[in-house]
Amino acid sequence: MLACKDLKIDFDKKVVLKGVSLHFPANKISAIIGPSGCGKSTLLRAFNRMHDLTRGAHVTGSVTLNGQEIYTPGEDPVLVRRRIGMVFQKPNPFPTLSIFENTISGLRLSGERNSARLKDVAEQSLMDAALWDEVKDRLRSNPTTLSGGQQQRLCIARALAVNPEVLLMDEPCSALDPIATAKIEELMFRLRERLTLVIVTHNMQQAARASDLTAFLWMGELVEAGDTEMIFTSPKKSMTEDYITGRFG
Amino acid sequence: MNRGHVYRKILGRIMEGVCLVAAVIAVLPLFTFLWHLFAQGFSSLSFSMFTQLPMPPGELGGGMKNAILGSVLVVGLATVVGIPVGIGAAIFMTEFAGPTIASALRFACDVLSGIPSIVMGLLAYQIVVVPMHHFSAVSGSVALAFIMLPVVVITTQEMLYLVPHSLREAGHALGIPTWRIASSIILRAAAPGVLTGMILSVSRIAGETAPMLFTAFGNPYLSLDPKSPISTLPHMIFNYAISPYDDWHRLAWGGALLLVLGILGATLLSRFILWWHQRSLNT
């Protein structure tokens, strides 16, 4: 459903991805694992054209969503990003907007004016992000009053409000404690029913717990990709085996 | 070893003393000046300063109503043009321009901010007064706007840079257009600092005298017509101060005190805004 073919990315001639081809099936959680600096975040950001905002970034190859190429010249990256959302490692709610305003910011700042619809979407998104019960009485307060895990769920709600088809998550739990992490993983299982999720993680246990498919990246190249059970019980490549058992990396 | 230790201690104390003296010397003029200003000008601060027009020399009393209102008009016009343009330029530099263009623009602003205000006055003379064939409030505003612009651009740009990049990323990831991210998210996040910069730039141009000499030119009567010459407070202070009349000297001190109180008020207001914003973030 979300796929890339021969994706090569360099920054001012420094090559970070050397030609990666991957396929992420619809309504599944796919994890990208690998040591620091292997290119996992770079790969993830290629899927919502975030590299368009970086000077000196060159992206070649193909990225398709449901068969449609997202890098066609003339295609507005803003429209791509409304279909492919992203959640970042450190929660980043807008500090000058209230919790309610944060949730609908993607919609309102893109032109939606109907306040009834905005209220409905806010409530639905906060429920989908398992945050509604905790914030329904303080929608007007500042998001900095929320805990780290709650802020991250707010960012997820904000991303969901735009109604994307894919949600990209760049190490979403690495700044959170284990309980907050568990809540987000539960949330991911529920979201899987209506979205495709791709998560980058350096935490092997999380990839094993939370994903259906795992892809292992090393120095900008795809080493192995497959069902998570296979990768974690009988990986085909010895490099994969050595990485996930902690013999290097 | 003990002797060396004592020697170092004494040396440390001496150096500390030297620095203290330097600090006192640096601050002394401020206190001397404020003391003098209050002593001389306080007596002339009265209601009549705001309500009466200047009297001819020899006659007692009179006020600076025309100069005060004139300053408000000229500074106000300059602000109306200078602030939006300055903020817009700063947003362009931080959110849209490439690194080379941004640094070139920043360099231009740095140069502009160092140009003496009288030169800006000359420029306004050339491009407004000469074609219009007479002095005017508008030309004064133009000169002040030129002076104000680089200050607004630089302070706004600094404040925008302080906004964490993660907020921009979040905005882009949501599919919000860049200009909207800049105006509704980044500018809002930088608002307290930007507001402070605005207040400080206004208070800076409120005290400019040299450019007014040949742009606004001055006017003994009350005039609020932008196309006519107009009196401004610093200009009037200058005229009164160099005059031979004691009464006018007294008014000049009063005007100077008024100006300084205005600037002090503006500075306090900007500090208050920052404090209030910090407090509201922490609740």
Add this chain to the structure above:
Amino acid sequence: MLRHFDAELRDLKFSLLAMAGQVEEMLHLTQQSLSERSNHKAEKVSQLDKYVDEAELKLDQACIDLLALRAPFASDLRLIASSLKIVPELERIGDHCCNIARRALILNVQPSVLPGDDLERLGADTQSMVHRAMDAFINGDPDMARAVIAEDDRIDALYLHIFSELLRGMLGDPLCIERSSHLIIVIKNWERIADVATNIAEEVLFILEGVNVKHSYLQAPNP
């Protein structure tokens, strides 16, 4: 990078090997108790079973601890999970040895009913299977494991051959029915030991190659 965990895994393997060593000692004594007609050796077998039971308890706990505390993946996971299955299999071999030893005590006081060395060969071949399965485990030798698996059929055939001989003997001479019945139980136990050795070899293959070769009739043919 050598991990602390690698030392723990090595300890696990050696503990398993030590348990297997005890079991092989029991097999050896069992064989000798029959061939040498030694009641002393038969009794020794039952005594050794206690150590095998103790080892089972210790190794069970060690494997559970490693699973809980080290969250293993891939080959580490397969080693520990398979060890958890090999341990009770070894213990079962010990139990079968005790069964045979008990019959030996009864048979040793009576004349033999089986001519030839078929019984000895059954015992020796079975012992060899157990030994080679554990060799495959400690040496990481998948080919040896496969060889052990392939031998199971031959042992089954040998068992059936001896069984039909005993049946014929019973039909011919009713006086040897009692002795023959005990012998049938003995050869049945040997045959079960061979089955268990095959299971162990299958586990070893899973550890080494990540492939589950059990119940081949259910597995889809390889593409």
